[in-house]
Amino acid sequence: MKIAVASGKGGTGKSMVAANLAYTLSLAEPVTLVDCDVEEPNLHLFFPGPGESSEVTIPVPGFDTVACDLCGRCGEFCRFGAITVLRDRVLLFPELCHSCGGCMLVCPKGAITESPVRIGTVTVSSPIPGMTLVTGLLDTGSPLAVPVIGAAKARAATHPLVLYDSSPGTACPMITTLDGSDCCLLVTESTPFGLHDLELAADVVHGMEIPAGVVINRSDGTDQATLDFCAEHDLEVMMTVPFDREFAVIQNRGGLLCRERPEWQERFRALYAGCRRLAGVSP
Amino acid sequence: MKVCFTAKGATIDSASEERFGRAPYFIIVDIDSGAIESVENPYIEGAGGVGPKAAQLLISRDVRALVSGQVGGNAREALVAAGIEIFTFRGGSVGDALEQFRKNALQRSG
């Protein structure tokens, strides 16, 4: 069972939901939490502890100056503008390279070989009993979030119960996170911003044919527009968390609602049951 | 020696273009013979990496100097590595730019 937690808008409480859901589940069965928000991962702040890190690399081309006759076909082929063939050598712009391997295929002299370049890390830790935390971290200055997300997810591929915490937005990082999920929780807040971005995110999960439910966070009780939208689009509202200054304080200092207010565990267990129902898994 | 001018149109009377990678035309003038070649920029609608691609076009046509308004980081790196000198010119026509280039009145950029 793979559950993705996503949202169009940032800061709606995605990580809060993922962290509390994972914490609650870990009390009963082993759970793996994957932080796919590799640009700004935060779950390790809620679950600190030592971990083992490995590098994430992508292959980029290198040019054998003896074999290369500067024919220029690699530069012509590359649609990303990553290769410029000069009069005496080949110039690579590694930050434009998408690692498609096309230059290597097109080179008639076999003068191109790839070598790995680091773009981030994946760290695996066991911060509390019953929980494995996998954190993808994009190196600062690297634009390529997607391969790091893929690497983080791969570390949990064989685990039976996995939660993915997505980065905000509706672009490639979110798609990569949602790929292969059995269901998705869309976390929103009761503001026009939250609703606008929920609409976009709902479009994506609909397009990907992933069953989805909604969590309304920091609700001030005026959620009618959100409820109407969910009803119209057949999205079940699975949980509503009221706005409470004290919750904000707990969250801000890296605390867990379900640990400090154990009465919330039942709500999160019910949320999990809802996820299983969405995914079509018998309870 | 060949010099490339970025232009909004295909002729020497066209207005010069400030952008390099997304200039509509490259007008390449052989300073010694006076021969003029006009090349429509195939990368103008390109999604990304247009700077290095445009630089490649100049390199493969044996251009030795570029006169343009602004040249982005990657394009500049490729041009400098290829030994192509970059000169700044804004406003006026390609003809004006050419005249200034011949008088050695243009400022070298970067």
Place this chain on the structure above:
Amino acid sequence: MKRLAVISGKGGTGKTMVTAALAHLLQGHLVIADCDVDAANLALLLNPRPLWTKPFFGMQAAAIDPDLCLGCGACETNCRFEAIRPDGGIFRVDTLHCEGCAVCRLVCPAEAVNMQPRQTGMICYSETDRGHLVHARLVPGAGNSGLLVSAVKKTALENDPKSDLLLIDGPPGTGCPLISTISGVDLVLVVTEPSISGLHDLERVVAVCRQFRPGVLVAINRFDLSPTIARMIHLWCRDQQIPLIGEIPFDPKVIETVRQGVPITRAVDSPALGAVQEMAVRLEEHLDSCASVTG
């Protein structure tokens, strides 16, 4: 023209609220760009009157002609993006995953692959009370929002070259869209919040900014929700020699105005507004002292 980007690292810190207020508080002739193209919300506060829209095309995508496909699978073998799927003995392209590299076209023995333009968004150009606004809508699920961010900025610069200031509402994160946003800007204002996540993300996004040109300023939104962490942010900024130019208190008026679809500058008796006004004055001083980009 000077260029200022409001960014945050962490999402949901109040970046858009601050940007909309600054649009009304900063002096001079503005052009405004919403570069948070995944979740463009600035328009919801600036009451834009649309002038025109144009489609945005990202990288081309591959398409396989089913009549020509031999079903050999060379495309699938060589595609590194898992964008080729078997489909009843032949193959088709999953456009969502296609990066547009054209390797499949290169290896196809039957010339069955074409590269086709792909509309990945829409760019909107509108009028507001405070100058022209450029915002975009990414087709949900479309890849590479960084390219669209660049196009939004370029649209603003090309259509309003005589403006005094380009004001940008940036995306969260540190990846491709953020890097596209801050490249070429003079100054970034990082709006953070007093949470351990906010501080952590602030540190990371500042590290990215330092690899580029712009000067960095910080403001703390809802600082009074966690005074201890707000204090930690203070100390960190001092240590990093980053000016902390504003501390905005938690204020229910903020949500109220967002609901009304107006900037906080329209609120009455709002402590948050008072803080944002003071911040805008300091920001103006920093803008005055940074050298403007030519061209």
